Amino acid sequence: MRYGCWTGCEVAVSVSIMGIVNVTPDSFSDGGRYYEAKAAIAHGLDLVAEGADIIDVGGESTRPGALEVPEREELRRVIPVVEALSEAVRVSIDTRKAAVAQAAVRAGATIVNDVTGRLGPVAGECGVAWVAMHSQGDPQTMQIAPTYADVVSEVAGYLEERLTIASRYGVDEVYLDPGIGFGKTAEHNLQLLAKLDRITSLGAPVLVGLSRKSFLATLSPFGAAGSPLEREDQTLGANIAAVMAGARVIRVHEVRPLRHFLDLIKAMGA
Numbered sequence: 001m002r003y004g005c006w007t008g009c010e011v012a013v014s015v016s017i018m019g020i021v022n023v024t025p026d027s028f029s030d031g032g033r034y035y036e037a038k039a040a041i042a043h044g045l046d047l048v049a050e051g052a053d054i055i056d057v058g059g060e061s062t063r064p065g066a067l068e069v070p071e072r073e074e075l076r077r078v079i080p081v082v083e084a085l086s087e088a089v090r091v092s093i094d095t096r097k098a099a100v101a102q103a104a105v106r107a108g109a110t111i112v113n114d115v116t117g118r119l120g121p122v123a124g125e126c127g128v129a130w131v132a133m134h135s136q137g138d139p140q141t142m143q144i145a146p147t148y149a150d151v152v153s154e155v156a157g158y159l160e161e162r163l164t165i166a167s168r169y170g171v172d173e174v175y176l177d178p179g180i181g182f183g184k185t186a187e188h189n190l191q192l193l194a195k196l197d198r199i200t201s202l203g204a205p206v207l208v209g210l211s212r213k214s215f216l217a218t219l220s221p222f223g224a225a226g227s228p229l230e231r232e233d234q235t236l237g238a239n240i241a242a243v244m245a246g247a248r249v250i251r252v253h254e255v256r257p258l259r260h261f262l263d264l265i266k267a268m269g270a
C-alpha cells in the first residue's frame with residue numbers, strides 16, 4: 001500500500017530499517033565499540049528496541065583501504081552474535097566470504113548482505129535472501145579514482161544483471177543496492193540518489209546504505225573535518241530523501257530518528 005506525500009511523490013509504507021552491528025575493531029564510524037560479542041549482542045538488542053526490523057552483523061570492515069580479515073577470525077567474531085540475535089530479530093550477515101555466509105545461515109541469518117555482488121549462488125543454495133550491492137573495485141583500491149561514463153546507467157545495468165543471476169540460482173527474495181561510497185565520488189553518490197528511480201524501476205526492492213558516509217561531509221557545516229558521528233543529521237536527511245525516492249530498506253547505525261520519521265509518515269497516511 002502506498003500513501004501520497006507532501007512533495008507529490010509516493011512513499012512506500014513498508015520501509016524496513018536495517019540496524020548495523022559491526023563486530024570489528026576498525027569500522028569507519030564505530031570500530032571497537034562492539035568488538036566483543038557481549039557488547040555486539042547488547043547493541044543489536046538496543047537497536048531492535050528502537051525499532052530496527054533487521055540487524056546486519058558484520059565482522060570485516062569494508063571502509064576504503066580496509067584489509068581482508070582471515071575467514072577463521074571473521075567466523076569467530078560474527079557467529080555467536082548471529083546466533084544470539086537471531087532469537088530476537090531477522091538477521092543479515094554482511095560478508096564477502098561464501099563460507100562465512102553459509103555458517104551464519106546455519107546460525108540463524110536469513111539474509112546474505114553481499115557487498116561484492118558475487119554471492120547470489122550461495123544465497124540460492126542456502127535458500128535465503130540476497131542483498132546484491134554494486135561496487136567498483138574492492139575496499140583496498142575503490143576510492144583511488146572511481147570513474148564512470150554514466151554512473152547511473154552503469155550501476156543500474158549491473159544490478160539488472162544481478163536479477164538474472166538471482167533467478168538463475170533460485171533466489172526468491174532479492175534487494176538491489178547502488179553501493180553508496182563503494183568506488184564512487186561524492187558526485188557519483190548524489191547522482192545515484194537523485195536518480196534512484198532508475199534502480200527502483202528494475203522491480204526489486206532497493207536497499208540504501210549511506211549512514212555516516214564521508215560524502216555527507218561535503219554537505220555538512222562541519223566539512224570533511226567532522227567525524228562520522230557528527231554526520232547523523234545529514235544521514236537522517238539523506239535517508240528521508242532515499243525513502244521518498246522509493247528505497248525499501250535503509251541501513252543505519254542510528255535507528256531511532258528514522259523510526260520516528262517512518263512512524264510519522266505511516267500516521268499521516270492512516
Ligand code: HH2
Pocket residue numbers: 020022024026027028029058060061062063094113114115131133177179180207208209210251
Ligand atoms: N556499507 C557498509 C557495509 N556494508 N552493505 C550494504 N548492503 N550497503 C552498504 O552501503 C554497506 C554495506 C559500510 O558501512 P559500515 O558497515 O558502517 O562500515 P565498515 O565497513 O567500516 O564496517
